Amino acid sequence: MSDSSLLPARGKSIQASIFLTIFSISILAVFALLTGSFADSVMRTFEIKRMIGAVLTLLYLGIIFFLILKTGRVSKWRNIFFISYAICFVISFLGTLFEQRGHMELLDSDALYGEAPMCHIVVPMLLIPMILGKGIIFPTSYASVPTMLIAVIIILLVFGRGFCSWVCFYGGEETLFSRLPGKKIWNIRKPHPVVKAFPFGMLFFIVVTSFLTLTPVYCIWFCPFKTITEFFEINSTLRIFQTFLFAMLWIVLVVVLPILSKKRIQCGLFCPMGAFFSLGNKISPFIVKIDTSKCTKCLQCISVCPTFSLSAKTIEKGRTEITCTKCGDCFDICPAGAISYGMKGSSITIHNHPFIKEGRKPGFFRRMAADLWEPGTIFMFGIFLLGSVLAFNFFNNTIVRILRLMGL
Amino acid sequence: MMKHLSLILGTVLILIVVPLAIPGGYLLFDYLYSTGLRINANYTGGRVLGEITDPEGDVLLQIPDSFHYKSISNSLDSTCFSVRLVRFPFPSGQGIENHLNLVAEFNGKFSDPLDLHNGFGCNVIHFYIDSPYVKSLKTNSEKAAAITFSSGSWDYQVIVDGFHDKARIYNNTGNLIRESTVYVREEKVPAPGLEKEKWQVKKTSVIATIPLSFSGDVLKGEWHYYALTGIADITSLSFLFAPDKTANVYDAINYKKSSDAEGILTPLVIKDGKMQ
Numbered sequence: 120m121s122d123s124s125l126l127p128a129r130g131k132s133i134q135a136s137i138f139l140t141i142f143s144i145s146i147l148a149v150f151a152l153l154t155g156s157f158a159d160s161v162m163r164t165f166e167i168k169r170m171i172g173a174v175l176t177l178l179y180l181g182i183i184f185f186l187i188l189k190t191g192r193v194s195k196w197r198n199i200f201f202i203s204y205a206i207c208f209v210i211s212f213l214g215t216l217f218e219q220r221g222h223m224e225l226l227d228s229d230a231l232y233g234e235a236p237m238c239h240i241v242v243p244m245l246l247i248p249m250i251l252g253k254g255i256i257f258p259t260s261y262a263s264v265p266t267m268l269i270a271v272i273i274i275l276l277v278f279g280r281g282f283c284s285w286v287c288f289y290g291g292e293e294t295l296f297s298r299l300p301g302k303k304i305w306n307i308r309k310p311h312p313v314v315k316a317f318p319f320g321m322l323f324f325i326v327v328t329s330f331l332t333l334t335p336v337y338c339i340w341f342c343p344f345k346t347i348t349e350f351f352e353i354n355s356t357l358r359i360f361q362t363f364l365f366a367m368l369w370i371v372l373v374v375v376l377p378i379l380s381k382k383r384i385q386c387g388l389f390c391p392m393g394a395f396f397s398l399g400n401k402i403s404p405f406i407v408k409i410d411t412s413k414c415t416k417c418l419q420c421i422s423v424c425p426t427f428s429l430s431a432k433t434i435e436k437g438r439t440e441i442t443c444t445k446c447g448d449c450f451d452i453c454p455a456g457a458i459s460y461g462m463k464g465s466s467i468t469i470h471n472h473p474f475i476k477e478g479r480k481p482g483f484f485r486r487m488a489a490d491l492w493e494p495g496t497i498f499m500f501g502i503f504l505l506g507s508v509l510a511f512n513f514f515n516n517t518i519v520r521i522l523r524l525m526g527l
Numbered sequence: 528m529m530k531h532l533s534l535i536l537g538t539v540l541i542l543i544v545v546p547l548a549i550p551g552g553y554l555l556f557d558y559l560y561s562t563g564l565r566i567n568a569n570y571t572g573g574r575v576l577g578e579i580t581d582p583e584g585d586v587l588l589q590i591p592d593s594f595h596y597k598s599i600s601n602s603l604d605s606t607c608f609s610v611r612l613v614r615f616p617f618p619s620g621q622g623i624e625n626h627l628n629l630v631a632e633f634n635g636k637f638s639d640p641l642d643l644h645n646g647f648g649c650n651v652i653h654f655y656i657d658s659p660y661v662k663s664l665k666t667n668s669e670k671a672a673a674i675t676f677s678s679g680s681w682d683y684q685v686i687v688d689g690f691h692d693k694a695r696i697y698n699n700t701g702n703l704i705r706e707s708t709v710y711v712r713e714e715k716v717p718a719p720g721l722e723k724e725k726w727q728v729k730k731t732s733v734i735a736t737i738p739l740s741f742s743g744d745v746l747k748g749e750w751h752y753y754a755l756t757g758i759a760d761i762t763s764l765s766f767l768f769a770p771d772k773t774a775n776v777y778d779a780i781n782y783k784k785s786s787d788a789e790g791i792l793t794p795l796v797i798k799d800g801k802m803q
Contacts, residue, residue, distance in 0.1 A: 150549075226708075227622075227623050227708045228692075228708045228709065228710035229710075230570065230623060231570055231623065231708065231710050231734070231736070232710045232711075232712055233566050233570055233571065233712075248567070249564060253562070253563050253564050253565070254564075254565065254566070254567040254568065255564065255566045255567055256567045256569075257566075258566065258567075258570040259566070261556075261560070261565070261566055262556065264559070265552050265553075265555035265556040265559055266548075266549075266552035266555075268555060269548050269551045269552050269555050270548050270552070273544060273545060273547075273548050273551075277540050277544065277545060331616070332615075332616045332620075333567060333569065333615075333616050334569075334615065334616070334620070334621050336620070339620050339621060339622070340620055351622055354622075355622060357620065357622050358622050361620065361622065404533055404536060404537045404540065405537065462533045462534055462537055463533055464532065464533040465531070465532070465533040465534055467531075467534055473531075492534065492538070493534075494534065494537060497534070497537050497538055497541055498537075498541075500541060501540075501541035501545055504545075505545065
């Protein structure tokens, strides 16, 4: 068995980090050229700004991934990626909306025509009416439904709630506000169990009511992110009330409470999609492991966990709660290095790897192999690549807009 | 070996299963479509109360000889007229009113030389409604040009053209009484010989919505509906070209048949929610 003192406390070897970065960026470049709007624009016209944007995006993502691997500071570099991803999503989405429509409103005619862009949060509401009634209750283009369905199902089964801290283009907004400089004014260490269970109740509520009314209830009434994407045209008293409601939810849950508490309140205590992906944590092979023999019970991990997924009880059991988003914030804060990614049914971690022989400093290739073939690397490779594939067009689009603004 | 097993499984998941998401989307698309799964009827047009089709084309329609009009024949020759009821379940909070859809369908893509908002610039569509709730004045409006209505009257005239975002509803004394949502839907199919992303427009539908709060309960009483297509003319009140008794630039699929057309427009009759 390995001797963890022979390995650096954090981070992968330089050879493994370089190899994996080049590998993942190459795959990302192929994906970008084969699918999505970048591929379409390259096929139609060769625009130099788009090519510059693509190169800068690949470079940026490559550097971020390399730093995650090499420094082992998952939280720091992931958060930078996650926040920039959310900002670029908003710039890109709103920029495109204003170009096409000139406003943020989804007109009734657009809804009746089926032009509303679909996001992952719609999926739980679609499932029962789809199976029982052969109807898709969201006014979107038919082509986007199967792609979104299969993506959500694969993410649910493979990564569980890892989606919420690596791939979700909304989550970065809250992370941004919760990371703004300033003192933590509201210290929430342990929310009441009923409050913690609220997202599951919300999930149940929207699934049932969407089935009963055959309309996407969450999108119509509760989605806070409509505030910075698009919303139904305000043409009646009902719509005024709905608009007020989701704008208030965004201000309170995404901006004010995260600033005050330094936590992701919307993700942790409200989002029904988070609850849906939490169910996937039961199936996903990737977990966050706590080495109880190393843990000093300082409980700093509880105070930094953004989604209230750690408690003294779960730490004793060596695991996180079902709502864990696998963000890695607790890895960075743990002074004993007791927390790492692991895999269900396996005791292998980077600190406990069969490729590393006890008492012997590993050679170049043995170290690289151990770094590459361990649960944390496999998880981060998969989920960062997935996040990058989704983020690529948003980054690229934003860079193109900035270049245009600069008059280039 | 057991401690390696989950790691092997995880590697396979990441390297093989996850990349399958993209081709998997195409496969799932074909499968779901074959099962009959569709976007909810509430959004895509509603329950059909009645429809008349004319897929073979209407011999009555004579496009003016000028070459300007030859290329827009699809835009003028409607192939189907239907009346559909859209009701959102209560209480959905949808915000879109329950309404009647008046749908005129055309083959292929509309000609849109002016690149107008609704995607059509050459033609104009008139719908006429004879409501049992309105005491009709029994007058034919001059806006309807040479067309004679078999029932002798209409109560509401709904004008849809590419120059306005909304459908405009007039009463039969010529007053604009309301605007309503209009939308243009293009049904696309994969173009033969091209890869899947390339689609071509097979059918274009122009849909004017009439809120039930305005029309009253359309499932009660006898309702008459008419559809008429003509060439757009912004100098005319009706937006219909040639309001000078030249009926041959109009297309109305609910003419009885070519032999007894003579400018008589017969309605789509729906009595107590059933087509007659």
